[in-house]
Amino acid sequence: MMKQKIRFVRQVVFIVCLFGILFSYAMFQGGFVSWFLFYSFLPFGLYSLTIVFYPLHKLKIVRIVNQQQYHAGDRFNVTIQMTAPIFFPIVYIIAEDEWPPSIQMHYQRQNAKTILSPLWKKEFSWTYELRELPRGEHVFSTIRLKMTDFFGLVEKEVTYSAENTILVYPRYIEMTYRKVGQRFDQGVTASPLLLHRDMTIAVGVREYAQGDRFSWIHWKASARKNELMTKDFEERQSEDLIVFLNRTPTPLFEDMVTFSASLIRAAIKKGVQTGFVSVGSDRVIFPARDGEAHLHRLFYYLAKVTCDGSEPFARIIQKEIMQWPAAFSFCYVTSSLDKELISVLSDVASRNRYGTVFLIKDQETCLSKEERGMIEQLRRRGVVTIVTERRNFADALVKGGK
Structure with missing residues (x-):
C-alpha cells in the first residue's frame, strides 16, 4: 500500500513538473514554437x-x-467481462489473466494477455481459448489490468481476485473389453470370451477376506465361530478386477492414466466389479465395485493423480496385493520393467494370483533387448504381458486375447 502511494505521488509530481517546465520555457522564450509545444502537450x-x-x-x-x-484434450473458452465505474475515454488497457502453474507448464507460457481499446464503452470484454486442456484441477484466481497514457509517462496497475476452478478428467478411449490372461488347467492362455459370473454353487465356508461381497457372508457359520465367514463357491474364477497404477515419475504417465481410465471405464460398463490401487506420496485404495457413482469417484481421483511415487512399483505390489482375494484378476499399468518387478510378479503368480501387465510405450516396437527378455520371463511364469501405445489402446485387450 505504501509503495502505491509513493508511486502515485511520483507520477503526479512528474506530470506537474513537465507542465511547469514547458510553461516556463514558453514564458521566457516566447514565440510560436515554445507556445505550440506547451499547448500541444x-x-x-x-x-x-x-x-x-x-x-x-x-x-x-x-x-x-x-x-x-x-x-x-477439450477446448476451454474464457470470457472476461469488465464494467467501468464512470465514462472515460480509455484509449487502451492491458488485460492479463494469470494462469495456474499446471496450465503454464503445459502451454509453456506465463499468462494470457491482450490489449483492449474500449474508448467510451463502459462495458467491454475479452475472450480467449485454450486448446488441448491438460488433465488436473486448475484454479484461476487473478486478473491484472494495466492502464497507461499515450507516451507511457504514467502507469497504473491493479490486481483483481476472480476465482474459477475447473476439473479436467482424464481422457478415455472406447475400449473393447475382453478378459485376458485367464489361467486354466492346461496352462496360461487368453480368453476371448466376454466375462460372466457363476457364483451360484457354494461348496463350503472360509474366513472373510477384504474385498468379499457383503452378500457372500455365511451368517450361521459366522455366529457359530464368532467371526465373519464367507461362502466358498465352486467356481472361483472371478471377473472382479483390480488395477495397479505405477506412479513412478515417467514422461509416459499421462498415457498410463489414459489407459487406466479407459480400462476401468470399459470394465465397469460391462458390470465388472473394479478396484484400484494407487500409491505415491499418498496411498489410495478403491474397493472393487461397479456402477456410475464408483466410476465417477475413480475418474475424479484420476483427474488429480500425479507421478510422485518414490517407492519402487514392485514393493507396492508386494505390500498391497495380499490384501485382495486370489479370485480377483489383477492388472498392472506401467511404462517400464525391472528385475525387482519381474521377481515380485513371478512370486505373486506362484501364489495363484495371476495378472496382466500392460506395458505402455511410445511405440510398441521400441523395446530393448533386456525388456523383451523380461517379458518372455514373465510369460513363462504365467503373467501375461501386453505392450501397447496410445493409438492402440482401443484394441489392447482384444490384442491380448489373440
Missing part, C-alpha cells in the same frame, strides 16, 4: 494526469467459463 498531459486519479480499482471484473468439468 496540454491535452496529453491532462489525460496522463487524469489516468493517475482514475479509479481503476473500482472496475467490476467477472471471469466466465462455459462449464466446470472437462476431459483432457
Whole structure:
C-alpha cells in the first residue's frame, strides 16, 4: 500500500513538473514554437494526469467459463467481462489473466494477455481459448489490468481476485473389453470370451477376506465361530478386477492414466466389479465395485493423480496385493520393467494370483533387448504381458486375447 502511494505521488509530481517546465520555457522564450509545444502537450498531459486519479480499482471484473468439468484434450473458452465505474475515454488497457502453474507448464507460457481499446464503452470484454486442456484441477484466481497514457509517462496497475476452478478428467478411449490372461488347467492362455459370473454353487465356508461381497457372508457359520465367514463357491474364477497404477515419475504417465481410465471405464460398463490401487506420496485404495457413482469417484481421483511415487512399483505390489482375494484378476499399468518387478510378479503368480501387465510405450516396437527378455520371463511364469501405445489402446485387450 505504501509503495502505491509513493508511486502515485511520483507520477503526479512528474506530470506537474513537465507542465511547469514547458510553461516556463514558453514564458521566457516566447514565440510560436515554445507556445505550440506547451499547448500541444496540454491535452496529453491532462489525460496522463487524469489516468493517475482514475479509479481503476473500482472496475467490476467477472471471469466466465462455459462449464466446470472437462476431459483432457477439450477446448476451454474464457470470457472476461469488465464494467467501468464512470465514462472515460480509455484509449487502451492491458488485460492479463494469470494462469495456474499446471496450465503454464503445459502451454509453456506465463499468462494470457491482450490489449483492449474500449474508448467510451463502459462495458467491454475479452475472450480467449485454450486448446488441448491438460488433465488436473486448475484454479484461476487473478486478473491484472494495466492502464497507461499515450507516451507511457504514467502507469497504473491493479490486481483483481476472480476465482474459477475447473476439473479436467482424464481422457478415455472406447475400449473393447475382453478378459485376458485367464489361467486354466492346461496352462496360461487368453480368453476371448466376454466375462460372466457363476457364483451360484457354494461348496463350503472360509474366513472373510477384504474385498468379499457383503452378500457372500455365511451368517450361521459366522455366529457359530464368532467371526465373519464367507461362502466358498465352486467356481472361483472371478471377473472382479483390480488395477495397479505405477506412479513412478515417467514422461509416459499421462498415457498410463489414459489407459487406466479407459480400462476401468470399459470394465465397469460391462458390470465388472473394479478396484484400484494407487500409491505415491499418498496411498489410495478403491474397493472393487461397479456402477456410475464408483466410476465417477475413480475418474475424479484420476483427474488429480500425479507421478510422485518414490517407492519402487514392485514393493507396492508386494505390500498391497495380499490384501485382495486370489479370485480377483489383477492388472498392472506401467511404462517400464525391472528385475525387482519381474521377481515380485513371478512370486505373486506362484501364489495363484495371476495378472496382466500392460506395458505402455511410445511405440510398441521400441523395446530393448533386456525388456523383451523380461517379458518372455514373465510369460513363462504365467503373467501375461501386453505392450501397447496410445493409438492402440482401443484394441489392447482384444490384442491380448489373440
